[in-house]
Amino acid sequence: MASEAIPCFLAYLLLQILAVNAKVPAIIVFGDSSVDSGNNNHVGTLLKSNFAPYGRDFRGGKPTGRFSNGRIPTDFISEAFGNKPLIPAYLDTTYDIKDFATGVCFASAGTGYDNATSDVLSVIPLWKELEYYKEYQKKLRGYLGNEKAKDLLGEALYLISIGTNDFLENYYIFRGRKSQFSVVEYQHFLVQIARNFLTELHRLGARKVSISGLPPMGCLPLERTTNLFSGSHCIEEYNNVARDFNKKLNGMIIELNKELAGIKLVLSNPYDILSQIIQNPSSFGFENAAKACCGTGMFEMSYLCNKRSPFTCSDANKYVFWDSFHPTEKTNKIIADYVVKNSLAQFL
């Protein structure tokens, strides 16, 4: 009996220590596949990753719906803040408000700022993520009471990572937005949506907020594959758009920090670190940055990256990318460490 009681007591103690050491009471996540921890498992879309070999290097080799072989940046960020090492997906019914009170993810792979982007693969639009967040607030007030819930929501760290799909899954693929907007106008359109989203989040009580810039999206293996016959180089046009967009986003952030009382809003920009990794993979311990681990590494993602994909690599740690669109766990950890140090340190 004693042998059972002690581990239980230790587990309790450990939770207490975690709670004491946590720098923020909760991590609350919005965005796309870069941070989706499994919401798309519960959505009628083809964009899923809750099957092998996804999750191959996750605890128990479990495919959770994260688009990687293991954890994603928000999991690592949560851990770095002394919170839990995994952020549960809001639509996963194996969790409840007790779990979500210390961290929750509303993100949905394939979504974007633009409603037309989430329509492409029938995933959760950003405005709907915010509706789920309001529902979460209600549950939290029921669980903690109004006062404690309000404190928690004001002290929590909000992480938003979204935007790549607006360009790669929507603007550059379909005529719709391209016939309406130049690429510069489209960037302004998206930044305006981001501004409205952040303003609403602030109105709902958020104060510590990080919004992520775009990665060097022309270097994602899937985009390089479209350059196959000219050497599989990165598409510089897309990288230029990402850098432009990040500048516009940063300008908007500076304005909102003046406009919205009490907000601390930061840009978490993965562009430079990911560029460095891609240009010089060996100095980070990688062997391959041009092709992904899964399958041929040129186009496989979601259902195309599966147990029967030929040539899937045996050691994902040698690869920057896990599938043709998403980094490996090792890359995710480097990005998370970089972001914590360079953008989120003030919240630690």
Ligand SMILES: *[C@@H]1O[C@H](CO)[C@@H](O)[C@H](O)[C@H]1NC(C)=O
């Ligand atoms: C997106 O759709 C929602 C729901 O229909 C709507 O409220 C919102 O205004 C739309 N956003 C844009 C930018 O059109």
